[in-house]
Amino acid sequence: MPAFPYSTTSTVTAVPPSLCLPVIEAAFPRRLHPYWPRLQERTRAWLLEKRLMSAEKVAEYADGLCYTDLMAGYYLGAPEEVLQAVADYSAWFFVWDDRHDRDIVHRRPAAWQRLEDQLHTALDAPRDHLEHEDPLIAGFADAMVRLYAFLPGTWNDRFARHFHAVIGAYGQEFRNRTGGIIPTVDEYLELRRLTFAHAIWTDLLEPSAGVELPDSVRKHAEFRRAALLSQEFAAWYNDLCSLPKEIAGDEVHNLGISLIKHEGLTLEEAVVEVRRRVEECIQEFLGAESGALRLADEIDDGTVRGKEVAAAVRACVANMRNWFSSVYWFHHESGRYMVDSWDDRSTPPYVNNEAAGDK
Numbered sequence: 001m002p003a004f005p006y007s008t009t010s011t012v013t014a015v016p017p018s019l020c021l022p023v024i025e026a027a028f029p030r031r032l033h034p035y036w037p038r039l040q041e042r043t044r045a046w047l048l049e050k051r052l053m054s055a056e057k058v059a060e061y062a063d064g065l066c067y068t069d070l071m072a073g074y075y076l077g078a079p080e081e082v083l084q085a086v087a088d089y090s091a092w093f094f095v096w097d098d099r100h101d102r103d104i105v106h107r108r109p110a111a112w113q114r115l116e117d118q119l120h121t122a123l124d125a126p127r128d129h130l131e132h133e134d135p136l137i138a139g140f141a142d143a144m145v146r147l148y149a150f151l152p153g154t155w156n157d158r159f160a161r162h163f164h165a166v167i168g169a170y171g172q173e174f175r176n177r178t179g180g181i182i183p184t185v186d187e188y189l190e191l192r193r194l195t196f197a198h199a200i201w202t203d204l205l206e207p208s209a210g211v212e213l214p215d216s217v218r219k220h221a222e223f224r225r226a227a228l229l230s231q232e233f234a235a236w237y238n239d240l241c242s243l244p245k246e247i248a249g250d251e252v253h254n255l256g257i258s259l260i261k262h263e264g265l266t267l268e269e270a271v272v273e274v275r276r277r278v279e280e281c282i283q284e285f286l287g288a289e290s291g292a293l294r295l296a297d298e299i300d301d302g303t304v305r306g307k308e309v310a311a312a313v314r315a316c317v318a319n320m321r322n323w324f325s326s327v328y329w330f331h332h333e334s335g336r337y338m339v340d341s342w343d344d345r346s347t348p349p350y351v352n353n354e355a356a357g358d359k
Helices: 022-027 036-049 055-065 067-072 080-105 109-124 135-147 153-178 185-195 198-203 205-209 221-248 255-263 267-299 304-333
Strands: none
Touching: 022 267, 022 304, 036 055, 036 067, 036 080, 067 080, 067 304, 080 109, 080 135, 080 153, 080 205, 109 135, 109 153, 153 185, 153 198, 185 198, 185 221, 185 255, 198 205, 198 221, 205 304, 221 255, 221 267, 221 304, 255 267, 267 304
């Protein structure tokens, strides 16, 4: 499979047979927002400006981590300023995830609790935290001020409510990992929907489409199902790809690990089962996608508002589809998952292993 048509490289991406999904490669065409080259450049500059990664690590790893590729392959049609804010927020999210991991690895519960509390506070009043001494809080505040500018306060309140839940779920994962607690499969699936931030990435479809969707759309069964399946695919495919990395790092949060611990599966059987769930997500999405597009046709009643909302629904559903290919190729191009190339399989080379916290 060739790289993006906009890419500066002509290399072919090799996908290991155990992770290859022919249906994605055949039926989910790969697309990329034309703003991507500038997006990559500006997010790299933002990471530096906000001191979220050192200059050395930005220079060596930022492009290869492909964070902007992931977002530019998802939010097609988004205005450039929206995509830039989303991409910067996404890059921040990965840095936050790495801080969370390092606080766990280095057993820094006080540092994590302080960060968790500060994030909750900054989420509700980001302008008050733009100059925070912790770059992670200041960068988060900057991203939130920008994201909150695109749609009405009702969308902002919903986004904040959803992200408060994500922060809390990260706290639960912290306690599970430091306590060596492997959640049951059902417990894991419920928590994973929060730690992967299913609702957040779905919320961000709306500013990308330029419309806050009414409850009648967001709560419609087929629209909700299509959104959920696109996110479940991403979370479970991530689990499939990151299983070697997470076993190396003594992780307890992975669908495969829960299946091994609580269902008595071997590693090989767990891989087969996670893959089965991933493939089932794809097939079920195709049905839900059709239903969500029928909803758009029903909404398009000839009125100006009907036409506007129907167009937004179609844009959101199209981007749910784009999420499949974007996530798939991200996992095979991002240095985040190239564990075999790391000097230490449990320590990603792109992180500050002694990040802010209790030393």
